[in-house]
Amino acid sequence: MHATAASAHDAELVSRSRAGDEDAFRTLFSRHYRYVYALCLGMLSHREDAEDATQEVFVNAFSRLARFRGDCSFRTWLHRIAVNVCIDALRRRTKQQTLQADMPGDVRDTTGDCIAKLQIREALARLPENYRAVIILREVHGFSYAEIAEVLRCSLDDVKNWLYRGRKAFRDCYEL
Amino acid sequence: MKCEEVHPLLDAYVDGELQQELGDAVSLHVSQCADCAAKVLALAKLGVAVRSALDEEPSGDLFPQIMARCRRKPGLLSRLYSVWRYPTRTALAGLTAVCVVLAAVSLYHPQRPAPRTAMQPQQESSSPVDEGDQAFAVPQDLPAPDVLFPVPDAELAPADTSDEWSTASTKPTSDPVRPSSAAAPPKTNKRKTVRPVPGHNQPTNVRVDAQPSDTAPVLVVLAEPDMPAEGPDSTILGSFRLEFPDELSDQPSLRSLSVVKRVGPSGDVESLDISFTLPDALQPASDEREGSDDEQHRSDSGRTGSAVLVSTP
Numbered sequence: 001m002h003a004t005a006a007s008a009h010d011a012e013l014v015s016r017s018r019a020g021d022e023d024a025f026r027t028l029f030s031r032h033y034r035y036v037y038a039l040c041l042g043m044l045s046h047r048e049d050a051e052d053a054t055q056e057v058f059v060n061a062f063s064r065l066a067r068f069r070g071d072c073s074f075r076t077w078l079h080r081i082a083v084n085v086c087i088d089a090l091r092r093r094t095k096q097q098t099l100q101a102d103m104p105g106d107v108r109d110t111t112g113d114c115i116a117k118l119q120i121r122e123a124l125a126r127l128p129e130n131y132r133a134v135i136i137l138r139e140v141h142g143f144s145y146a147e148i149a150e151v152l153r154c155s156l157d158d159v160k161n162w163l164y165r166g167r168k169a170f171r172d173c174y175e176l
Numbered sequence: 177m178k179c180e181e182v183h184p185l186l187d188a189y190v191d192g193e194l195q196q197e198l199g200d201a202v203s204l205h206v207s208q209c210a211d212c213a214a215k216v217l218a219l220a221k222l223g224v225a226v227r228s229a230l231d232e233e234p235s236g237d238l239f240p241q242i243m244a245r246c247r248r249k250p251g252l253l254s255r256l257y258s259v260w261r262y263p264t265r266t267a268l269a270g271l272t273a274v275c276v277v278l279a280a281v282s283l284y285h286p287q288r289p290a291p292r293t294a295m296q297p298q299q300e301s302s303s304p305v306d307e308g309d310q311a312f313a314v315p316q317d318l319p320a321p322d323v324l325f326p327v328p329d330a331e332l333a334p335a336d337t338s339d340e341w342s343t344a345s346t347k348p349t350s351d352p353v354r355p356s357s358a359a360a361p362p363k364t365n366k367r368k369t370v371r372p373v374p375g376h377n378q379p380t381n382v383r384v385d386a387q388p389s390d391t392a393p394v395l396v397v398l399a400e401p402d403m404p405a406e407g408p409d410s411t412i413l414g415s416f417r418l419e420f421p422d423e424l425s426d427q428p429s430l431r432s433l434s435v436v437k438r439v440g441p442s443g444d445v446e447s448l449d450i451s452f453t454l455p456d457a458l459q460p461a462s463d464e465r466e467g468s469d470d471e472q473h474r475s476d477s478g479r480t481g482s483a484v485l486v487s488t489p
Binding site for chain 1: 184187188219221223225230231232233234235238241242243245
């Protein structure tokens with residue numbers, strides 16, 4: 001008997017998704033979409049782009065699920081896809097299409113918090129892609145350095161270096 | 177610890193990535209140093225700020241749109257499930273592998289050397305290499321290319337097994353001398369050219385080029401350079417990579433095949449194992465750069481199935 005989708009581990013849900021269980025894939029989606037969306041939003045600084053990218057991440061993940069060998073966790077694999085989708089999206093943007101960070105989603109939130117969120121996203125948008133990615137994976141997702149290195153396929157030293165420089169550059173752009 | 181020693185460690189300290197002993201030392205210093213404590217606070221604030229800025233829900237439920245996009249991609253769902261839900265299809269792919277191997281082996285057979293006369297042996301052994309074979313020039317003391325696949329006729333085509341193998345392209349000759357180009361029979365569009373490279377006696381270095389026939393897809397037979405024999409008594413006969421014409425490229429066919437001969441202790445052929453690679457869509461292997469656009473066009477290599485073709489006692 002299968003465990004219920006909600007309580008099953010990712011590996012089991014992956015296996016069931018491969019076998020055509022759409023509910024299992026929906027559970028995987030429910031479990032991870034907020035993190036993927038946050039990563040896309042932080043990388044792309046634009047809600048609509050982030051939503052498109054999130055969709056693309058899961059479409060890609062779904063289509064490649066049969067090829068997921070389990071060498072790393074599903075979460076790591078999914079975020080690797082997300083980073084690559086975001087980088088592809090950024091490269092598609094021409095210089096003329098450089099986007100400003102848009103207003104945070106809740107339009108009723110017109111307080112100082114809303115302005116602060118906008119400024120933070122703009123500060124993130126000014127950072128190089130790799131700095132942005134390590135900061136989001138660390139601060140939002142709580143990934144360890146080793147997990148970040150696995151997602152970005154880089155060394156631990158790179159992660160440490162990019163985090164240090166990225167945080168410093170962020171503080172230069174946004175005064176805390 | 178001094179501040180200048182602590183500063184480079186503060187990021188890792190805040191992230192909990194320092195080892196216990198070093199973390200304790202940094203913690204002690206921070207508790208006593210207002211400047212470093214302020215830096216730690218700033219790092220913590222940065223984390224809170226980024227988290228709050230990105231803590232947002234998408235505007236709607238994305239899942240139905242994702243599934244709709246999956247369904248719009250032709251064959252995506254069926255590709256995902258095909259191997260697991262449709263074992264028949266996979267079995268058919270295996271059957272196709274066997275058929276393609278049989279067809280490939282029977283279509284391409286080596287150039288036979290002209291019969292040597294009593295007057296010829298010295299001239300033949302010292303004859304220059306064909307101009308077209310310069311890239312794979314053969315040292316004169318090496319045996320004939322057919323010997324690269326040292327499978328006796330009797331092994332490949334035992335009297336009580338399939339006739340296809342009796343006309344196999346890998347059928348050897350006992351002539352150890354490579355024929356000169358002048359002595360070789362005229363090429364036909366179904367005849368293969370065997371070009372050994374130095375060190376040819378290692379089957380993994382064998383290269384076999386085949387010319388396309390009028391009707392069959394282009395067949396290029398290449399030994400995979402790094403593919404080890406599957407045991408001390410195994411010989412790789414060849415690897416068959418199929419390149420289909422454009423109009424056939426979307427067929428759910430096989431991408432590559434390889435044949436491994438297993439020889440038992442007695443010297444008899446125990447089996448000829450056929451391994452095959454399924455098309456990209458059926459590949460289970462993950463990729464180096466998942467999700468990238470470039471990846472969509474990349475082929476995978478690797479074998480995902482096998483079938484034993486011949487088994488003799």
